[in-house]
Amino acid sequence: MSVDGSAERRKQPTQTQTPSTGNGNCGISSMSLANRLRLNPNKEHKPDSYDDLHQLEFSPLLFSSLERYLPPTMLNGSRDLKLQYMRDILLRYSSESERTRVRKWFNDIENTGRRSSHTISLYTRSYTLCRLHSSLSPHFSKQSMRIQRIALEVLWLNPLLEFIHLKCFSRTSVNCYYPRWVIETNFRIMRPNTMNRYGCVLDDFGLETMLDKVMEDFIRPMSRVFFPEVGGSTLDSHHGFVVEYGTDKDAELGFHVDDSEVTLNVCLGKQFSGGELFFRGIRCDKHVNSETQSEEIFDYSHVPGHAVLHRGRHRHGARATTSGCRVNLLLWCRSSVFRELKKYQKDSSNWCGECQREKKERRRQSIAATKLELLKRDGKPTS
């Protein structure tokens, strides 16, 4: 769907998407059966690694993630005991076929780098700048050096880069397996944020550790290079969720900025039409509602399995999904250092489009005034 720029300019992002605040429902709850997880994770607990256990029905990362939800008395127990406890709970809620599907989903993500090469296409404004072939994996720290090197090369070619388009994700949808679990356990879903009524927070589903890995090994190395001015190199926390759109669900998403420094938006599927993202310039708090300049207009059509990486302060929205169902995975990555520093910095001109324009205008006026002054002086008769 094409955009009429002037109409777009009237739509201003009065909203910052914020995550819904905790309803305390962070584990498997309301069960009469013996094994239960805690409502909230113990953030201080350092979980065991289960990486050496390859024959499990579930990913080792899932166990590491769930461990923080174990009852306090179990946290220092043996790894076998903890494993047994968590397996019991997980097996209770998933059929054989679901387990295979979930395992495949994790494997796809973990093996992306090993199996084949993928394409990263990099967009600036509305055209593809270049294509690079690279193995991408959220899982391997060795990869992060490689990702960073490629990112640096790309930045050298195009210092104005604003969007990164990644074709590197499995199409398999997490959405396929969560509804049954939710119904059976009477799980109170935490909605992803203040603007989406459909979808759920993924960190509640034992995916927190895996998504942390995605941020650390995959998003941060790229953001360090592409988005350093908004804390790209110090991303240290995330909010991960899925959103769903369709004619019987939320149709569209209003113009907004995210509560993140860098956002990863992966299209998981399924079949749909519409749902394009529209981007309209990066803005600081002060200028969040300022006018869009024509060069800031950029539209992006979602493709299942592809992702975009953008600054959270890049104003955007999603057009209506006109048929089918669209499911996207969002990872809002944040930097506590950047947020702390921002409190003391008044000047956002190194990343806000409007601050930059104001600065340029001040410089232009000052040069014009100096010129005028010089002309006047030159025009004066010498005594």
Ligand SMILES: O=C(O)CCC(=O)C(=O)O
């Ligand atoms: O629907 C989309 O793809 C965009 C979602 C989004 O911008 C958000 O959740 O912050």
Ligand SMILES: [Fe+2]
């Ligand atoms: Fe957003």
